[in-house]
Amino acid sequence: MKAVHVADRGTPAEVMRPLDLPRPQVTPGHVLLRVEAAGINFADVLTVSGEYLTRTKYPYTPGMEFAGVIEALGEGVSGFRVGQRVACLAGTGGLAQFAAVPAATLLPVPESFSAAQAAAFPVSYLTAYHGLKTLGHGQAGEWVLVQAAAGALGTASIQVAKAMGLNVIAMASTDEKLGLARELGADVTLLQDDPERVQKVREAAGGRGVPLVLEVVGGKRFQESLDMAANRGRVIVIGNASREQANLRPVELMKRNLTVTGLWLTSLLTDAEAAAQAMKEVPPLLASGKVVPQVGPVYALADSAQAFQDILDRKTTGKVIIEP
Ligand code: NDP
Structure with missing residues (x-):
């Protein structure tokens, strides 16, 4: 073969x-x-x-x-x-x-x-579910920031977030990619290199910053994710697409009571309770046609x-x- x-x-x-x-x-x-x-x-x-x-x-x-x-x-x-x-x-x-x-x-x-x-x-939708729900505790009506929004995980995250009733701010590197994010239901779209991106994200989320960030780029963008988050915001670290090192200063977290949580699907699959809950909730979403790979x-x-x-x-x- x-x-x-x-x-x-x-x-x-x-x-x-x-x-x-x-x-x-x-x-x-x-x-x-x-x-x-x-x-x-x-x-x-x-x-x-x-x-x-x-x-x-x-x-x-x-x-x-x-x-x-x-x-x-x-x-x-x-x-x-x-x-x-x-x-x-x-x-x-x-x-x-x-x-x-x-x-x-x-x-x-x-x-x-x-x-x-x-x-x-499997990978993108289970990861999106765990990021938004199991670890992100996303609630209907909240804002979520989705980075690399036109990619595999990004498109899945937009769809699952919308199905959960969240409002989505999508970031990506080109206008074409942002167009796809809008087609999938993103409420606000922003170029990843927009010079005013931090301020614009905070403003889009009612001036208070976003309660939930799905962080997949890493490097110097990681600090920006913290800056975009609301007081008591949750930043879910899912990837490091930039392949650059990020600096985390714990004092930064204290300032706005932030929570940073890592997510790795491989280890979540071995967590029987989390895996069972995902298998209960993700297949019906897929079967409903609300999310389409x-x-x-x-x-x-x-x-x-x-x-x-x-x-x-x-x-x-x-x-x-x-x-x-
Ligand atoms: P994608 O299809 O989203 O492709 C990667 C995207 O990352 C690119 O399209 C690009 O979007 C963005 N990106 C930003 N900066 C860079 C850079 N410097 N070099 C290359 N790409 C960059 O891939 P996946 O959906 O497979 O994964 C997305 C991210 O999520 C990855 O970091 C991946 O490792 C992570 N992931 C983690 C999982 C986990 O269990 N923790 C599971 C699944 C994914 P743009 O051009 O718009 O910036």
């Missing part, structure tokens, strides 16, 4: 190659999937360059989330059937024509979803390195999809 092989850490062009690899065998507790579409996250891109939170063992096949049709069930697997389309959060292995994955990593998919939509929802550009498996580079170069919107 065709699969992408990452030999070592490096740039996508240097280290990502499509290769012929043996088709994986189904083992007890696992299912064999014929992969239809893989959703690409910023984390996949950071993993190739060796900059992600977890240490990566090379060589490996990237692709943390994907959708496919079940070809075979391993011994002991129940609740799924051959021929069923499912989504999967296996961590690696999605950039391949077939993947053998633990049944515990499978997620049911609404019937109405295309393969690309099925591959686009925002599928971005679609690439062939052979063009995977280009797809990864386009994410790094901030050229993409929505969830980048690779079809094997």
